[in-house]
Amino acid sequence: MIDHSLVISPTAAFVFYLKQGFFLYVWPMIIGFLTILGYQALGRVSMAGTVKWPAVFAVGSVVSMISLFGWTMMVRSLSMIPFYGCGVGLASAMMSRIYAVTLPVHAWLKIPLPRVIWRGDAEGIEKLRQALRARV
Numbered sequence: 001m002i003d004h005s006l007v008i009s010p011t012a013a014f015v016f017y018l019k020q021g022f023f024l025y026v027w028p029m030i031i032g033f034l035t036i037l038g039y040q041a042l043g044r045v046s047m048a049g050t051v052k053w054p055a056v057f058a059v060g061s062v063v064s065m066i067s068l069f070g071w072t073m074m075v076r077s078l079s080m081i082p083f084y085g086c087g088v089g090l091a092s093a094m095m096s097r098i099y100a101v102t103l104p105v106h107a108w109l110k111i112p113l114p115r116v117i118w119r120g121d122a123e124g125i126e127k128l129r130q131a132l133r134a135r136v
Contacts, residue, residue, distance in 0.1 A: 032087025
């Protein structure tokens with residue numbers, strides 16, 4: 001039975017539908033994206049051979065937990081599965097376009113910040129190659 005005397009504020013209804021949309025559509029995409037991003041990072045870190053085993057273990061554990069969290073979310077509702085898949089596909093497509101990730105020291109912050117070199121960036125690739133030749 002519907003109580004027509006109940007007054008719901010438009011702001012409360014808007015916030016409710018905004019949160020519902022986020023958790024049904026955006027959240028599964030974020031989790032799918034983070035899963036693939038984490039697995040790709042884990043593969044690249046472990047293949048580098050210069051990272052100590054506790055760091056590889058920690059990254060692998062966190063990525064596995066994120067993946068399992070994503071799968072437990074998908075069990076709740078079939079409507080979340082396509083959005084999880086879209087997040088996985090987006091991360092896979094993005095990671096296939098990355099050539100390298102470097103950690104140059106920022107000029108005025110004096111801290112290393114990650115910089116992505118994309119496959120189509122010929123100038124960035126050439127600078128990276130020159131820097132690697134200078135090290136050897």
